[in-house]
Amino acid sequence: MSSQFDIIHKDAAGRIGKLTTPHGVVETPTVMPVINPNIQTIKPSEMRELGAEILITNSYIIYRKDELRKKALEDGLHALLDFDGPIMTDSGSFQLSVYGEVEITNEMIIDFQQKIGTDIGVPLDIPTHPDVSYDKAKEDMDITIGRLKQAKELVNGDMLLAGPVQGAIYKDLREQCARELSDVGFDVYPFGAVVPLMESYRFADLVDVIASAKKGLDPTAPVHLFGAGHPMMFSLAVALGCDLFDSAAYALYAKDRRYITSRGTYHVDQLRYLPCSCPVCVDHTAEELKKAHNCTELLARHNLYVTFEEVREVKQAIWEGNLLELVEQRCRSHPRMLEALKQMYTYSPWLEECDPSSKSTFFYCGPESSRRPEVLRFGRQLERFTVKGSVLISSHPTKKNSEYEHIMLFKPPFGPYPQELTEVYPFNAEVVRNPDYESLETAYQNTIRLVELNPEATFTFFMKETLNHPLVERLRKMDNFNIVAQGSD
Ligand code: GUN
Ligand code: ZN
Numbered sequence: 001m002s003s004q005f006d007i008i009h010k011d012a013a014g015r016i017g018k019l020t021t022p023h024g025v026v027e028t029p030t031v032m033p034v035i036n037p038n039i040q041t042i043k044p045s046e047m048r049e050l051g052a053e054i055l056i057t058n059s060y061i062i063y064r065k066d067e068l069r070k071k072a073l074e075d076g077l078h079a080l081l082d083f084d085g086p087i088m089t090d091s092g093s094f095q096l097s098v099y100g101e102v103e104i105t106n107e108m109i110i111d112f113q114q115k116i117g118t119d120i121g122v123p124l125d126i127p128t129h130p131d132v133s134y135d136k137a138k139e140d141m142d143i144t145i146g147r148l149k150q151a152k153e154l155v156n157g158d159m160l161l162a163g164p165v166q167g168a169i170y171k172d173l174r175e176q177c178a179r180e181l182s183d184v185g186f187d188v189y190p191f192g193a194v195v196p197l198m199e200s201y202r203f204a205d206l207v208d209v210i211a212s213a214k215k216g217l218d219p220t221a222p223v224h225l226f227g228a229g230h231p232m233m234f235s236l237a238v239a240l241g242c243d244l245f246d247s248a249a250y251a252l253y254a255k256d257r258r259y260i261t262s263r264g265t266y267h268v269d270q271l272r273y274l275p276c277s278c279p280v281c282v283d284h285t286a287e288e289l290k291k292a293h294n295c296t297e298l299l300a301r302h303n304l305y306v307t308f309e310e311v312r313e314v315k316q317a318i319w320e321g322n323l324l325e326l327v328e329q330r331c332r333s334h335p336r337m338l339e340a341l342k343q344m345y346t347y348s349p350w351l352e353e354c355d356p357s358s359k360s361t362f363f364y365c366g367p368e369s370s371r372r373p374e375v376l377r378f379g380r381q382l383e384r385f386t387v388k389g390s391v392l393i394s395s396h397p398t399k400k401n402s403e404y405e406h407i408m409l410f411k412p413p414f415g416p417y418p419q420e421l422t423e424v425y426p427f428n429a430e431v432v433r434n435p436d437y438e439s440l441e442t443a444y445q446n447t448i449r450l451v452e453l454n455p456e457a458t459f460t461f462f463m464k465e466t467l468n469h470p471l472v473e474r475l476r477k478m479d480n481f482n483i484v485a486q487g488s489d
Pocket of ligand 1: 122192195227
């Protein structure tokens with residue numbers, strides 16, 4: 001079976017998609033709860049009502065244990081877990097990265113995954129630690145690519161095959177790896193070995209890894225961010241084009257008595273209040289939760305509820321076209337996330353290519369919004385815009401009069417645009433009344449560009465005091481540009 005991934009809605013590089021698997025269709029973005037075949041805090045059969053559409057487990061753990069292997073081979077993976085929806089299985093690569101070796105080969109684990117009826121199988125890739133040397137990363141990557149090609153030859157049923165993209169933190173390697181795998185053709189592309197980056201809060205590096213790997217892939221291919229399960233970073237990763245996530249975090253954090261929220265994590269013993277309305281948090285006070293004999297299970301349930309709540313929040317944001325506003329909010333929960341936001345907008349030219357050209361009202365959420373793809377796009381469109389004669393640039397709507405042939409409105413972070421377009425996206429943006437330095441910077445750069453591109457026009461700018469910025473001096477020096485000072489309002 002060849003994979004089918006239909007994209008039904010887009011925002012930035014994010015999308016709502018439908019991935020067809022042998023056990024049904026999954027709507028993405030979504031999170032696959034990790035099921036430990038040995039110990040289950042929450043039964044797989046209960047996962048659907050908590051919001052899960054697809055699960056992930058580890059075929060190597062099943063393979064290694066006689067009792068599990070026997071049952072999986074006889075009755076199938078879905079019977080073993082008692083879940084009839086789609087199940088992805090990992091290969092033991094993670095164990096390889098932690099323990100240095102595993103007792104199976106790539107061929108054996110691919111064969112086993114097919115025999116037990118996995119929906120999405122994973123070859124034995126090498127998760128290369130982010131900080132190894134370039135040469136080591138390249139060497140591992142080449143071995144991984146070889147194994148993935150071999151796996152592709154071995155698949156003969158309807159199992160979908162994942163092709164993990166490796167390459168440590170080397171952007172060219174990630175892109176090259178993605179491109180080579182793309183040429184072979186896999187059904188899902190996990191981005192691998194990012195767990196150490198997330199554990200050490202290196203979210204800006206994570207942005208580089210995702211953006212580089214995405215560049216090497218067909219934009220319509222489904223992407224899985226391996227080992228990413230904290231809801232705080234979903235919106236960011238989705239905006240960069242990730243579709244699937246997996247969460248062991250819900251259970252691992254619960255074991256550590258940690259309570260997940262979309263803003264970060266609390267230790268349950270620090271909680272005086274429960275800031276959530278899931279069934280667990282409605283039924284318990286903070287004190288009751290701390291003392292409950294089944295505290296781990298309750299925390300795991302809460303952690304999953306908030307995980308899927310964030311998935312729905314992200315999907316709704318894509319649907320409405322305000323995913324970047326959500327990303328900007330979420331990235332304010334931690335300084336390292338704020339770095340990641342800034343890093344994401346260094347990829348605005350690429351995001352702009354993916355972004356639908358019209359969507360819901362642009363909300364200015366802070367200085368970073370000045371670097372959004374929509375603003376960049378406006379800057380580009382100026383190149384195609386010509387004006388002649390006398391042009392008034394004002395921050396207030398102005399009646400047409402005989403003195404000026406054109407009236408343009410000045411709105412940071414965009415700059416001047418034709419007044420007739422006020423109600424049109426993106427100029428209908430909701431912006432702050434006292435523009436910050438960054439939004440003025442962008443708006444004036446665009447103004448300078450407009451004036452340079454239209455030497456035959458003469459511009460008059462009604463400038464309020466609140467719009468001052470060092471770039472105004474550059475405008476003042478331009479021959480066809482006059483500034484008329486206006487008081488503040
Ligand atoms: N789980 C977390 N990271 C990885 C990875 O890079 N490869 C595989 N197969 N599993 C993972
Ligand atoms: Zn809760």
